[in-house]
Amino acid sequence: MFISIHIPKTAGTSLGHLFDYGSGRRVLWDYKPDYSNALMEEPAYWLEHKSFIERQFDFIHGHFFYQKYADIFPDAVYVTCLRHPVHRIVSQYNHILHEQDESEWLYRYIVENDMDVVDFAAMDGIHNAQSLHLQGRSVENYDFVFISEWLDMSFAAFCKRYRFRYLDPYASADSEVRVPGINRRKKAFEVTRAMQEKIYGVATEDVELYKRGCQRSEQLIRSISAMPG
Secondary structure (H helix, E strand, O other), X not given: OEEEEOOOOOOHHHHHHHHHHHOOOOEEEEOOOOOXXXXXXXXXXXXXXXXXXXXXXXXXXXXXXXXXXXXOOOOOEEEEEEOOHHHHHHHHHHHHHHHOXXXXXXXXXXXXXXXXXXXXXXXXXXXXXXXXXXOOOXXXXXXXXXXXXXXXXXXXXXXXXXXXXXXXXXXXXXXXXXXXXXXXXXXXXXXXXXXXXXXXXXXXXXXXXXXXXXXXXXXXXXXXXXXXX
C-alpha cells in the first residue's frame, strides 16, 4: 500500500494520473475541497475494513495530512512531492483566481479582502502548507520524495525502486519516462522579484523543509541509480 500525500500545486494531479494507470486503476482517491476529511474521523471503521482496502487498492492519493493514515497503515510506503515554496504559493494563488469558484472559501476570502499574492502567502496553511501536510514524520523518513522541479528524474527512480510499470497512455511501454503536465495554466499573474522575496521571507518553514526534501530526494535517486537492473 502506497500512501501518497498530494500537497496543492506540487504536481500531485500528474502523479495521481500515473499511479492510477500504472496500478491498473487501483487508486483510492481521497479529496475534499474544504479539507474537512484531512484527518481521520472514524479510525475504528477504517481498521475494521483495513484488509478489504489493502486488497482492493494499491494507492491512497489525495489532499490529506500524514497523520490521517499513520496509525491505520503504519507499514505503508509514504510518498509525497515537494515544490519550491515561492513557486508553489504563486501557483496556488493563480489557480484559485483563475478558477473563480464562488464555492471555494479561499477564492471568496481573497476577493473580499482584496489580497495580492504576498497577502495570500502570509496566511496560515499557505506559507507552511508543505510542512502542515507532512507534520508528524521527518521528511528524511518518507519512503520516497518526489521533487516537482525534477519530476521526470524522480519518477523514473520511483519506477525502478518499486518495479512500478509505466503504463501511462501518454507513452509507449518502451519510451523514456516523461511525466505529463496536467492541470497547468499558460496564463499567470505577473509576480515581481520584490514580491517573490517577500513570499520567501514568510515561508521560512517550508523553505527549510524543501531544502531537506531535495537532499532526501537526491539521496534516494543516487542510491536507486546504483541498484542493478
